[in-house]
Amino acid sequence: MRPMQLQKLPLLRPFSTTTVKPPPLKSLPATATAVANLVLTTEDPKALSKTLLTSPDFTFSEPLVNQTLKLLWNHGPKALQFFTILDNHLHYAHSLSSFHHAIDISARLRDITTLWILVTRLRSRRLGPTPLTFAIIIERYVLSGKPDKAVEIFLSMHKHGCQQDLNSFNTLLDILCKSKRVEKAHNLFKLLRGKFGADVVSYNVIANGWCLIKRTPKALEVLKEMVERGFNPTLITYNIILKGYFRTGQTKEAWLFFKEMKKRSCEMDVVTYTTLVHGFGVLGEVSKARRLFDEMVGEGVLPNTATYNAMIQVLCKKDSVENAIVLFEEMGRKGYVPNSVTYNLLIRGLCHAGEMDRAMKFVELMKNDGCHPNVQTCNLLIKYYCEVGEIEKGLEVFDLMGSWRCLPNKDTYNILISSTFVRKKPEDLVAAGRLLIEMVDRGFLPTKFTFNRVMNGLLVTGNQAFAREILQLQSKRGLLPRHFRL
DNA sequence: GGAACGAGGA
Structure with missing residues (x-):
């Protein structure tokens, strides 16, 4: 097996020959790549600093700096080094969004010293911190298993010069819920709802949280309580509950709920129908899903890409990839634009059917369509190649990722590492x-x-x-x- | 890259 090497950043390859997109900012990704490569290859900090601060080759701008930071995402310390050096530039001052990238990176590296230095600097520059700054920090703390610390930070926001309000409170609740800490979010909600004047959104966030962890009865309690307290549930509330029923596999209840919505002449929207199509379909009721999909237009609701994606997934999983491809083609004829989700679904469907070559053809189609393959595309290709024992092909995809401009993530590494245990060859383990x-x-x-x-x-x-x-x-x-x- | 709902994951 050939040696693994650190992946290089994507080289200059701004446009695929098959697309005809006019590129207004075409020099930007190229320059960002050049800057990122410079940062990565210059060992001596002084030399790097000198080049970045004095070279006439680079005119820094907010988009250029942000692009560079994104390219350096996998090289956190280098990214922060770049940010710090540029902070001393005579003619360029960092913007709020660049600070946010840097704060996010330092939090991801668990470098709290740098994190708070950046927040302090943001304040002294009078750029912030803003509620978004805290949303980023709080989310990182929650993701690293420190929800209590996250709440503490929320409660001390004002000490950093950013007043808490209902928006930031709802954001905090949402972050907690999305990380499945619903009980904690709910308790916090009950404790502080008076202080922040909780609204429908707060209730929706909590109800959705309970649904996410498949505790739909608790979501119904929240719904009941909001009504008792004089808040009118919105369509979003109903869509949340509907999805909740599907998450727990309660198709009967979902159907009754939908009928009840209809009876009360509640205005359905495309989210309602997408939820129904996906919900019934993945639970095995394909024909019901299909019927709803076909009938929604008659009810005055047009499908969108998400709806098509839901139906395509259902066909891939419970029917056949071939039928999914038929729908995909119909979608194109009707003028709906497939996105990377659409392609990933079909590629997965083909892989699952053992049609790796056709799957790779769809990757090409995807690129020609202006949809870049993303980490998920790569991960699923790698997974299926490794699964059928073609580890070399999996590694080929891994190596291609650079030229596809997608960065490997934790899953990519885990998939590849696990696959090396299958053949039990010493070189695989190396x-x-x-x-x-x-x-x-x-x-x-x-x-x-x-x-x-x-x-x-x-x-x-x-x-x-x-x-x-x-x-x-x-x-x-x-x-x-x-x-x-x- | 931001207050809430729908479509790719071991």
Whole structure:
């Protein structure tokens, strides 16, 4: 097996020859790539600083800086170095959005010192912090398993010069709910609703939270309570409940609820129908899904891309890819624009049917259609190639990711690493070790399980030296979950 | 890249 190497950033390849998009900002991605490569390849900080601050080749602007930071997303420390150097530029001052990128990156690296330095600087520049700044910080804290700390930060926002209001309160509740900490969100809601004057949105957020963790009865309680307190549920509220029923597999209740909505002449929208099509379909009631899909226009509701995607998924899962492709073609004829979700669904469907070659043809079609393959496209291709034992092909896709401008994520590495355990070849495990190192290097934290698995694999196949190296990495970086601190 | 609902995930 060939050695794994760090992926290079996408090189200059601004436009595919098959698309005919006029490029108004075409120099921008190119310049961002050049800046990112410069940052990555210049070892000496002083030299980098000098080039960035004095070179006439670069005219920094907010979009250029943001693009560069995005390209450096997998190289957090380098990204922050770039941000800090540029902060001393004589003719360029960072904007709020660039600060937000930098804050997000430092939070992701769990570098709280830098994080709060940036917030303080934002304040001294009178650019912020804004509610969005705190939404970013709070979300990162919640994602790293510190919801209490996140709440504490919310409650201390005003000390940083940003007053809490109903919007930011609802955002906090939503972040907690989306990370499945619904109980905590609900308690906080009950505690502080008086203070912030909770509204329909607050109730919707909490009801949706309960539905997300499949506790639809609790969502119904919230609905009942909001009515008792004089708030009128909206269509969004009803759509939330409807989806809740499908999440718990209660198709009967969903249907009754829908009929009740109709009876009360509630205005349905495209979200309602998309929920129904998807809900019935994935639960096996394909013909009912199809009927709703066909009849919605008669009810005065036009489908959109999401609706088509729902129907396509249903056909892929419960009918056949071929029929899904028929619908996809019909969709194009009717003028609906497929997006990357559409393509990913069809590609997955083809992979699942064992048609890897046709799946790759759809990837080409996707690109020609101006839809870039994204991480999910790559991950699913890699997964299926590895599953059928073509690890080399999976690695090929991995290597192609750079030229497709998509960055590998934690899942990409996990898929590839797990696949190396199938054949039990010593060289596969060495590859796993390299991937693990690269993964850590890019700021993705492997689980203890992954570490141990790779290490055991190396020990069993006689790679003692490499195993020791991995162990050192593990302890040096303090990467065991119990050492995590944000 | 932002207050709430629908369509790709081990």
